[in-house]
Amino acid sequence: MSKGQEILEVSNVFKVFGDSPDKAMEMLHKGATKEQVLSETGQNVGVFDASFTVKRGEIFVIMGLSGSGKSTLVRLLNRLIEPSSGSIKLKGQTITNLKDKDLLNVRRRDMSMVFQSFALMPHMSVIDNAAFGLEVSGVDKKTRHERAIEALDQVGLANYASSRPDQLSGGMQQRVGLARALANDPTILLMDEAFSALDPLIRYEMQGELIRLQKEQERTIVFISHDLDEAIRIGDRIAIMEGGRIVQIGTPDEIMNNPADDYVASFFKGVDSAKTIKIRDIATSDAMTWSKSYDAASQASDAQQEFVYLLDDDQKFLGVVPIGSVEDWSLESLKGKCLPNQFTLNGSTSLKESISMVSESPYPVPVLDDRGVYKGILSKDTVLASLANN
Numbered sequence: 001m002s003k004g005q006e007i008l009e010v011s012n013v014f015k016v017f018g019d020s021p022d023k024a025m026e027m028l029h030k031g032a033t034k035e036q037v038l039s040e041t042g043q044n045v046g047v048f049d050a051s052f053t054v055k056r057g058e059i060f061v062i063m064g065l066s067g068s069g070k071s072t073l074v075r076l077l078n079r080l081i082e083p084s085s086g087s088i089k090l091k092g093q094t095i096t097n098l099k100d101k102d103l104l105n106v107r108r109r110d111m112s113m114v115f116q117s118f119a120l121m122p123h124m125s126v127i128d129n130a131a132f133g134l135e136v137s138g139v140d141k142k143t144r145h146e147r148a149i150e151a152l153d154q155v156g157l158a159n160y161a162s163s164r165p166d167q168l169s170g171g172m173q174q175r176v177g178l179a180r181a182l183a184n185d186p187t188i189l190l191m192d193e194a195f196s197a198l199d200p201l202i203r204y205e206m207q208g209e210l211i212r213l214q215k216e217q218e219r220t221i222v223f224i225s226h227d228l229d230e231a232i233r234i235g236d237r238i239a240i241m242e243g244g245r246i247v248q249i250g251t252p253d254e255i256m257n258n259p260a261d262d263y264v265a266s267f268f269k270g271v272d273s274a275k276t277i278k279i280r281d282i283a284t285s286d287a288m289t290w291s292k293s294y295d296a297a298s299q300a301s302d303a304q305q306e307f308v309y310l311l312d313d314d315q316k317f318l319g320v321v322p323i324g325s326v327e328d329w330s331l332e333s334l335k336g337k338c339l340p341n342q343f344t345l346n347g348s349t350s351l352k353e354s355i356s357m358v359s360e361s362p363y364p365v366p367v368l369d370d371r372g373v374y375k376g377i378l379s380k381d382t383v384l385a386s387l388a389n390n
Contacts, residue, residue: 008054013086018043057218064241112181127161171202252276280347283376
């Protein structure tokens with residue numbers, strides 16, 4: 001399954017808490033509100049007609065105020081809570097009708113969950129904590145330790161494999177929890193307020209770790225948060241919930257510029273718009289590029305270019321060369337003329353985070369996708385124009 005394909009499909013999912021959900025569902029289908037259902041039946045509507053998809057390789061953030069239904073919704077995705085109605089599909093397979101044994105296999109193979117509490121076993125070593133899910137699944141010790149070490153290495157804790165949880169900081173303990181989830185190599189990672197108990201600096205560090213894992217491994221993540229700054233920083237798309245309903249879904253920039261209602265607008269009131277703009281959306285393609293399949297030399301006399309951006313045949317970025325230094329347009333010669341300390345930016349970087357690098361760079365900074373493919377440049381003029389327009 002390639003990046004960008006829909007990996008999770010949630011269709012018209014409801015969850016009613018109480019002893020008479022059928023009556024509540026009947027009222028809901030007739031147009032009753034959550035408040036009317038509660039008043040007349042005593043049943044509490046936790047999730048109201050939720051529908052959305054999650055694409056492979058994206059971080060999909062579900063956020064809202066306390067009581068909005070976001071944590072209920074994520075628990076419905078792996079059926080820790082049973083939906084009252086609706087359909088949930090993972091990789092095209094409907095999981096809402098699976099029997100317990102098949103559901104358990106899906107949880108072990110395809111879905112891992114990271115909670116706010118670290119939930120580590122204090123008497124077990126870090127490696128055994130990371131391998132715990134595999135142990136429960138019946139994986140032999142040698143294999144589960146190999147996979148646990150690999151997962152710990154992914155979160156920078158391989159050297160602490162023999163330590164006990166009480167010898168680690170809070171942020172390190174949460175990394176062990178994340179490693180435990182990664183050890184199963186799940187199709188999708190569910191994270192419920194996973195960083196909210198951490199100190200602000202450690203929390204920011206863990207957000208960066210999650211972004212790195214997503215980029216390097218194309219991890220698909222559903223992340224629950226009540227923190228708008230966190231949602232904007234890590235989320236490719238955000239779903240805003242209110243009263244059990246999903247009010248709006250979109251990129252941070254889309255939601256900020258076109259809020260669905262006053263409730264959504266209130267969330268983004270006072271937010272620095274430079275945090276929501278991804279540079280892939282404002283990068284320009286007016287720089288001169290060179291690859292074997294394209295003759296950049298013919299452009300050199302074409303005016304106002306100071307630099308040429310070298311690309312391989314797959315359009316991956318190789319380096320930047322000042323045009324004034326070019327005497328020979330062969331690849332080997334151009335590689336020898338590349339400037340040291342190359343600046344690059346990933347397209348998912350926010351405009352806010354890019355400002356420092358763009359201001360320091362002696363040339364417009366090349367913008368790359370997760371595979372290193374060249375997507376354009378970000379210049380000082382483009383940054384200034386974007387800030388002025390927002």
